[in-house]
Amino acid sequence: MNALASNPIDNRDDAVSVDDLVIHFHTRAGTVKAVDGVSFDIRPGETFGIIGESGSGKTTLGRALAGLLKATDGHIRYQGREPAALSKAEQRQIRRDYQIIFQDPHAALNPRMTILQSVMEPMEILRDGDARQRQRVAKEALERVGLPAEIGRRYPHELSGGQKQRVNIARTLTLKPRFIVCDEVVAALDVSIRGSVLNLFADLQKELGITYAFITHDISVVSHVSDRVGVLYLGRLMEVGPAAAVTEKPIHPYTQALLSAEPLPLPSDQRDQRRAIRLQGEIPSPLAPPSGCRFRTRCPAAQSRCAEQEPAWREVAPEHWVACHFADSEGGPLDREQSISFGRESATETV
Amino acid sequence: MTNLTLSEAEPLPHWEEPALPVRLLRWLRRDPRAAVSLAILVIILGTALLAPWIAPHSPTDQNIDLMLAGPSADHWLGTDDLGRDVFSRLIHGGANSLYAALLAVTVALAIGLPLGLIAGFAGGWVDQVISRLIDTFLSFPAIILAVAVTGAMGIGLTNAMFSVGLVFAPQIARLIRARTLVVRQELYVDAARCFGASPARLLIKHVLPNAVQPVIVQSTLLLAVALLAEASLSFLGLGVQPPEVSWGSMIARGYLYMSIVPEQMYAPGLLIMITAVAFNALGESLRSALDPTTQGHG
Numbered sequence: 001m002n003a004l005a006s007n008p009i010d011n012r013d014d015a016v017s018v019d020d021l022v023i024h025f026h027t028r029a030g031t032v033k034a035v036d037g038v039s040f041d042i043r044p045g046e047t048f049g050i051i052g053e054s055g056s057g058k059t060t061l062g063r064a065l066a067g068l069l070k071a072t073d074g075h076i077r078y079q080g081r082e083p084a085a086l087s088k089a090e091q092r093q094i095r096r097d098y099q100i101i102f103q104d105p106h107a108a109l110n111p112r113m114t115i116l117q118s119v120m121e122p123m124e125i126l127r128d129g130d131a132r133q134r135q136r137v138a139k140e141a142l143e144r145v146g147l148p149a150e151i152g153r154r155y156p157h158e159l160s161g162g163q164k165q166r167v168n169i170a171r172t173l174t175l176k177p178r179f180i181v182c183d184e185v186v187a188a189l190d191v192s193i194r195g196s197v198l199n200l201f202a203d204l205q206k207e208l209g210i211t212y213a214f215i216t217h218d219i220s221v222v223s224h225v226s227d228r229v230g231v232l233y234l235g236r237l238m239e240v241g242p243a244a245a246v247t248e249k250p251i252h253p254y255t256q257a258l259l260s261a262e263p264l265p266l267p268s269d270q271r272d273q274r275r276a277i278r279l280q281g282e283i284p285s286p287l288a289p290p291s292g293c294r295f296r297t298r299c300p301a302a303q304s305r306c307a308e309q310e311p312a313w314r315e316v317a318p319e320h321w322v323a324c325h326f327a328d329s330e331g332g333p334l335d336r337e338q339s340i341s342f343g344r345e346s347a348t349e350t351v
Numbered sequence: 352m353t354n355l356t357l358s359e360a361e362p363l364p365h366w367e368e369p370a371l372p373v374r375l376l377r378w379l380r381r382d383p384r385a386a387v388s389l390a391i392l393v394i395i396l397g398t399a400l401l402a403p404w405i406a407p408h409s410p411t412d413q414n415i416d417l418m419l420a421g422p423s424a425d426h427w428l429g430t431d432d433l434g435r436d437v438f439s440r441l442i443h444g445g446a447n448s449l450y451a452a453l454l455a456v457t458v459a460l461a462i463g464l465p466l467g468l469i470a471g472f473a474g475g476w477v478d479q480v481i482s483r484l485i486d487t488f489l490s491f492p493a494i495i496l497a498v499a500v501t502g503a504m505g506i507g508l509t510n511a512m513f514s515v516g517l518v519f520a521p522q523i524a525r526l527i528r529a530r531t532l533v534v535r536q537e538l539y540v541d542a543a544r545c546f547g548a549s550p551a552r553l554l555i556k557h558v559l560p561n562a563v564q565p566v567i568v569q570s571t572l573l574l575a576v577a578l579l580a581e582a583s584l585s586f587l588g589l590g591v592q593p594p595e596v597s598w599g600s601m602i603a604r605g606y607l608y609m610s611i612v613p614e615q616m617y618a619p620g621l622l623i624m625i626t627a628v629a630f631n632a633l634g635e636s637l638r639s640a641l642d643p644t645t646q647g648h649g
Contacts, residue, residue: 095545099545110539111561153366157643
């Protein structure tokens with residue numbers, strides 16, 4: 001858990017800094033270690049991508065970043081400040097500045113409120129302006145996200161998924177947040193409209209300087225929108241680095257496997273052979289994560305050391321952090337020995 | 352105030368919600384069932400309130416010469432065992448019956464709704480305490496409680512119906528608690544929380560409107576049950592006290608002479624049934640009117 005603490009965390013300029021964050025849920029089956037010692041920071045104006053498969057803890061992490069979940073241990077600081085240590089007024093400001101947009105645009109809107117009522121609600125809660133001003137700002141926000149203000153008279157069930165997600169964005173914009181957690185914001189949308197919604201996010205960032213944490217399982221999305229990317233597996237970070245480095249030249253075997261799982265529009269004989277890593281089985285239960293390196297049970301390059309010792313969090317290249325015993329600036333364990341490609345195949349099968 | 356403005360166009364005019372009477376009229380025009388049931392209830396309530404002016408006879412004037420008579424021009428529904436005009440008693444009795452039913456359901460809602468909402472929303476030990484309390488009350492027979500309450504607070508319709516309300520309250524509380532458990536998990540509740548909404552606002556703006564529908568329907572059913580409960584309690588002598596009259600007490604009395612003048616039992620029974628059905632239809636219409644997904648608004 002403390003292996004990750006070497007990350008620089010006291011940078012007050014960071015929009016968000018996460019320091020050894022632990023979030024456990026107590027259930028009848030035991031303690032679910034959803035997030036289990038994660039440290040990273042997000043810089044102002046950047047988009048920080050968080051990738052991971054189902055069960056990696058990415059949604060839990062996102063909710064914690066938006067202040068919806070309490071940390072079991074560790075800290076989340078907003079511009080170097082911790083909400084618990086602030087006055088009520090400052091906490092309200094943080095509530096306003098740090099927002100989240102959810103995966104399911106329909107479920108995020110109260111079915112009994114008109115679109116306009118939903119968009120005005122944050123301003124009502126925070127007592128911004130009077131009713132007239134709120135309505136004007138809400139209509140402007142709707143138009144800003146590409147919807148006619150007239151849509152404000154309708155109810156959520158009368159809108160398409162893409163329209164509803166735009167409504168959610170408009171609602172968040174009325175608060176003028178500094179930072180928005182985007183939790184799988186396009187996953188529930190038709191492929192045909194994902195692009196335009198993603199472009200809207202990019203435009204708003206350019207215009208308003210918003211910082212994003214972009215949570216997704218879709219690598220093609222994350223590599224397009226992110227400046228830096230963190231790869232989450234079973235509640236821990238495996239790799240963090242510039243988006244280009246992580247998606248073009250990943251070092252951690254897990255990242256490599258994730259990337260090789262991305263479908264490519266190429267005939268099989270033209271695909272990069274080295275990327276063909278198949279992961280066997282399911283992600284282990286977060287009730288009882290494996291000892292040592294969490295990825296070892298599915299790692300093609302796992303050795304006995306991986307079970308005994310947790311890999312240190314090391315900066316193997318500038319800005320590029322990896323948690324793997326066998327990673328260095330040259331690459332990860334799977335890059336080193338091209339010749340074991342046959343052995344790798346059998347290794348995955350014996351896992 | 353804002354830096355979001357992009358459009359050069361004229362801002363749209365401010366939208367005002369139409370006033371409540373306007374919305375009510377629109378609703379009634381759209382939903383004939385609501386209009387009919389509301390009309391029936393207005394007529395019943397109106398005649399009950401205007402009884403002293405409408406009724407052809409006094410409900411308490413006895414005519415010993417004319418007991419248990421059948422319908423006639425002077426006494427449309429005949430006279431009861433003390434020679435009182437049944438039709439006039441029916442008109443006067445409505446007020447007591449409606450008062451009794453509304454009192455019981457109001458008490459049930461006033462106690463059950465907040466308890467169930469708080470139990471479902473707070474969870475944990477609060478839920479445990481309230482739920483055990485609800486279970487205790489649920490296991491209590493209504494009549495016994497009514498006897499106990501009237502014994503302690505004095506016999507009378509108000510006390511009797513208050514205890515009926517106490518018996519109904521756990522039903523309401525259980526229903527709203529179960530719905531609250533579901534609704535509090537909804538994403539829009541989390542979203543509002545993220546905007547800094549207080550627990551009170553979450554409950555009133557988001558949880559209650561989305562959890563209350565089954566309670567509306569249940570309340571209209573309970574109104575019907577309360578009309579009957581009033582009848583049984585009055586029959587036992589715990590409710591309406593003679594010479595006061597209610598539909599329930601008329602059934603209780605008419606029942607004794609069923610073989611001679613059956614209409615004297617059936618008439619109040621029919622009115623109870625019509626009232627109950629009207630309440631029910633209105634509740635059902637209200638439920639769908641409050642659900643935007645089942646209405647064409649405009």
